[in-house]
Structure formats: structure tokens, C-alpha cells
Amino acid sequence: MNIDEGRCTGCGRCLPYCPVVAIALKPSLRRTPSVAIINQDICVECGECRKSGVCPTGAHIQPELGWPRVLRAMWSDPIAVFPKTMIPGRGTQEMKTNDVTNRFREGEVGIGVELGRPGVGATLADAEKVSIRLAAIGVYFEAESPWTDLINIRSGVVNDPAVRSERVLSCIVECKAPLERTPEIYAALMETAGEVDTVFTIDIISRCRGGEPEVNPILEVSGIRVRPNGKTNIGLGRQQP
Amino acid sequence: MTHSNHRLGSPVALLRDWVVFNTDARPLDPRKHERYMEILAAHNPVCLACRRIERDKTTRYRYVRGWEETRNNVRLAYSTLVEIGDLRDIKWGSAVYDDPNDVKAVISELKEADLGISVVVSGLLDRVRSACEVAGMEPHTVNLSAGTHGRLELLPEARILEITSMCGHHMVSPYLVAHMAREVKARHLKLVEASIELARQCTCNFFNVERCKDLLAAIAEV
Numbered sequence: 001m002n003i004d005e006g007r008c009t010g011c012g013r014c015l016p017y018c019p020v021v022a023i024a025l026k027p028s029l030r031r032t033p034s035v036a037i038i039n040q041d042i043c044v045e046c047g048e049c050r051k052s053g054v055c056p057t058g059a060h061i062q063p064e065l066g067w068p069r070v071l072r073a074m075w076s077d078p079i080a081v082f083p084k085t086m087i088p089g090r091g092t093q094e095m096k097t098n099d100v101t102n103r104f105r106e107g108e109v110g111i112g113v114e115l116g117r118p119g120v121g122a123t124l125a126d127a128e129k130v131s132i133r134l135a136a137i138g139v140y141f142e143a144e145s146p147w148t149d150l151i152n153i154r155s156g157v158v159n160d161p162a163v164r165s166e167r168v169l170s171c172i173v174e175c176k177a178p179l180e181r182t183p184e185i186y187a188a189l190m191e192t193a194g195e196v197d198t199v200f201t202i203d204i205i206s207r208c209r210g211g212e213p214e215v216n217p218i219l220e221v222s223g224i225r226v227r228p229n230g231k232t233n234i235g236l237g238r239q240q241p
Numbered sequence: 242m243t244h245s246n247h248r249l250g251s252p253v254a255l256l257r258d259w260v261v262f263n264t265d266a267r268p269l270d271p272r273k274h275e276r277y278m279e280i281l282a283a284h285n286p287v288c289l290a291c292r293r294i295e296r297d298k299t300t301r302y303r304y305v306r307g308w309e310e311t312r313n314n315v316r317l318a319y320s321t322l323v324e325i326g327d328l329r330d331i332k333w334g335s336a337v338y339d340d341p342n343d344v345k346a347v348i349s350e351l352k353e354a355d356l357g358i359s360v361v362v363s364g365l366l367d368r369v370r371s372a373c374e375v376a377g378m379e380p381h382t383v384n385l386s387a388g389t390h391g392r393l394e395l396l397p398e399a400r401i402l403e404i405t406s407m408c409g410h411h412m413v414s415p416y417l418v419a420h421m422a423r424e425v426k427a428r429h430l431k432l433v434e435a436s437i438e439l440a441r442q443c444t445c446n447f448f449n450v451e452r453c454k455d456l457l458a459a460i461a462e463v
Contacts, residue, residue: 237359
């Protein structure tokens with residue numbers, strides 16, 4: 001995102017709308033009192049400053065983003081569509097359509113690692129550290145995930161080193177494995193927690209049996225704590241004729 | 242994306258915070274979505290949103306409880322529940338509720354309507370399971386939140402996170418929350434206006450303005 005200095009009045013209204021504090025007021029030599037500028041290293045291209053409509057002069061200008069900067073919008077702007085899957089957002093439909101797609105079968109666990117979430121942001125180098133760790137212990141990376149499209153699925157290493165420095169609001173590394181490997185995957189992620197320069201939040205996806213998540217007994221034995229709230233696919237979807 | 246999986250707060254606070262939405266694995270008959278939206282709209286939602294196919298593009302419509310009370314409501318361009326209920330050619334819809342009994346009723350009616358739409362309910366897992374049992378079905382798949390790890394010192398303060406995590410895409414800036422709290426404290430904005438201004442940033446309309454009003458009042462000390 002850029003700011004048209006000719007239009008900016010320096011009112012500062014847009015500053016609090018930026019989720020990553022990329023906008024600041026700077027004194028201008030040509031005018032007083034100041035003008036808003038966007039730190040391009042920090043900006044994650046979520047477009048929130050423009051979409052808020054808070055600028056009285058429409059000074060926020062969205063330029064066309066080239067490679068690899070376009071990846072920032074991909075993982076930061078909820079309405080950006082990933083070309084390969086045509087799904088808006090950072091990931092896949094994961095369990096939301098599992099009653100139709102059977103993406104996660106009985107006996108499998110889905111793991112989502114949400115780098116930079118909540119509210120911190122992350123570089124793709126952090127996501128690479130996680131995917132390298134997961135690749136080392138052997139998981140099945142979700143083929144339709146935008147992140148998987150960027151990496152070598154055997155090593156977890158990004159195919160293009162230029163993407164590492166790109167900063168995003170949140171990037172999800174999605175994978176699945178046999179259910180009994182949940183503690184091993186969780187332990188690997190805990191080791192990675194000390195290596196990343198951000199936070200990550202973990203999703204554990206499981207089919208239900210008798211109303212209970214299949215993974216629950218494994219979580220209890222392993223001491224893996226989960227929050228009392230989450231998402232439930234209530235099972236009303238079906239293949240349409 | 243897992244945009245409603247990690248809403249923070251105590252179990253008591255989360256009793257007032259529920260999201261219901263659909264995702265389609267493949268295109269469905271729009272009439273099924275219309276019935277689905279009727280059911281969501283009929284149970285006192287805090288927020289309601291849908292996407293409608295208009296010629297070759299998709300247009301978003303949304304309602305947030307209390308928007309009519311705001312002084313800048315023209316700019317907000319929200320719709321009423323009735324207006325959204327009358328829409329046709331819908332392809333996606335969501336609702337936020339602040340009463341578990343409303344969610345229970347929604348689940349039962351959706352089961353009875355037998356629309357074949359994949360529906361996700363975000364909220365307290367044991368309550369959702371109970372509601373499914375009452376409706377005579379079992380949950381299919383869950384997405385559990387196994388906490389946040391890494392450099393936790395970088396996180397915004399907890400009471401602000403309770404507000405911002407209601408927009409899973411984090412379009413609601415922590416700094417805007419602090420700014421709105423100051424505006425409320427200074428009596429420049431009413432609580433409902435500040436909460437709706439925060440909700441307006443949430444693209445998916447999953448932001449619970451009723452819960453936000455309480456949280457914001459505590460931060461603003463009003």
C-alpha cells in the first residue's frame with residue numbers, strides 16, 4: 001500500500017486502523033504539519049487502511065504487487081483469492097466441508113499451524129522453519145494449501161528463497177498424519193516454538209465418534225491441552241445429485 | 242482458514258459468543274441457501290451476513306445489531322434483517338449469536354430442513370455437541386484450538402485480544418481497539434458506535450458487537 005502525499009492531509013485518522021502499525025506521521029519538507037507514510041517492510045498488504053474508508057481524501061493507493069510481495073496480500077487480505085484453489089483466504093476449506101469431501105478420514109489428525117496469529121504477524125521464513133521441522137518427522141502436507149505450493153514437500157524448504165523475507169499477517173502450514181502421531185507432531189512444534197521470531201497457534205482436526213473427537217483420548221494421555229471452544233462441522237452436508 | 246477457531250475468553254464469556262456459517266464443497270441450489278438464511282435470520286442474530294450472486298460478481302450484505310442507532314449509519318451501509326431475509330441467489334451465509342438457546346434452535350431447524358449444506362458452528366464444544374444430540378445427530382468433525390506458542394511477549398494484552406480474536410483474520414487492529422476505548426471514555430462515541438466501528442473492519446462479519454460492548458466498556462472504564 002502507498003499513500004499519495006499530494007492527497008494526504010496528515011490528519012492521522014488511518015493510523016490506528018493498521019493492524020501492524022506500519023503507518024506513521026512524518027514531517028514533510030514541502031508542507032505542514034505532516035504526512036502519513038507507510039513502512040513498506042512492516043506493511044503486510046492487508047489493505048485495511050484503504051478498505052476502512054476512513055481517509056477523507058482517498059489517499060491510500062493500492063499498487064499492483066509483483067512477486068514475491070504479492071504473497072503478503074495472499075496471507076493478509078481475507079478477500080485475496082489463491083489462484084490454484086480459487087479459495088479466498090490463507091488456507092483451504094479444511095474441516096468445514098469434511099462431511100462432503102472426507103479430507104480428514106477416521107484415524108487421521110489434521111494439524112494447522114497458524115504463524116503470526118493472533119495479531120503479531122510473521123515472516124515466511126518462520127513458516128519455513130515449521131514446515132522443515134514437520135517434513136523431518138514425515139507428515140502429509142495439504143496439497144491445496146497455498147503454503148504447500150511454495151515448498152518442497154520432502155524437505156519443507158521454500159522453492160524460492162526470495163519469499164522468506166515477506167511479512168504476512170498470518171500464514172497457515174496445513175498437514176495431516178495418522179491419529180496416533182499427534183503427540184509426536186505436537187512435540188516437534190513445541191521445539192520449533194523456541195526458534196521462530198513470532199507466535200503460532202495450533203489447530204488439531206479430528207473426526208468424531210459417538211459425538212466425541214477421536215483424538216481426545218490421545219490428547220488426555222499426552223497432556224496436550226485444548227481450549228473449550230472450537231469449530232464443529234455438525235455433519236449436515238452431503239454430496240449433491 | 243480457521244477464522245473462528247481461536248476466539249479468546251473464559252467459558253462464561255464464550256457462552257455469549259457463537260458463530261454459525263456454511264461452506265460449500267461445490268455449488269449448490271441457491272434456494273437451499275435462501276432457506277438456510279431464513280433459519281439463521283429467524284433466531285435473533287447479533288450479526289448476519291451473506292454473499293449474493295449479482296450478474297458476474299458476488300456482493301456482500303451484512304447486518305449488525307444496533308447499526309441503526311449509530312450516527313454515521315449512512316456510511317456504514319448495513320442492511321436490515323428483513324432486507325437480508327428477502328435476498329435471493331445467495332451462495333454463502335453466516336450469523337453470530339449471543340444466546341446458546343438460539344444456536345440450539347438453529348441447529349435443530351437446520352437438521353429438520355435437510356438442506357445438505359455443510360454447516361460449521363463455532364463455540365463451546367460440549368454445548369454444540371449437546372445441541373446436536375437434541376437435534377438427533379452427531380457432530381462430524383471438530384477443529385480444536387491447542388493454544389498459542391512462541392514469543393508470547395509479542396501478543397497484545399489479553400483483554401484486547403478477547404476483542405480482536407473475534408475477527409479471526411485480525412482485521413480489527415489492537416490499536417483501533419485502544420483508540421475506540423479512548424473515544425468512548427472521552428464521550429466522543431457511544432459504546433455501540435465504537436463497537437460497530439470495530440465490527441466494520443471484520444470482512445466476514447463474525448465480530449460479536451454485543452460481547453464487544455462489554456469488553457470495551459471495561460477497557461474504557463465507563
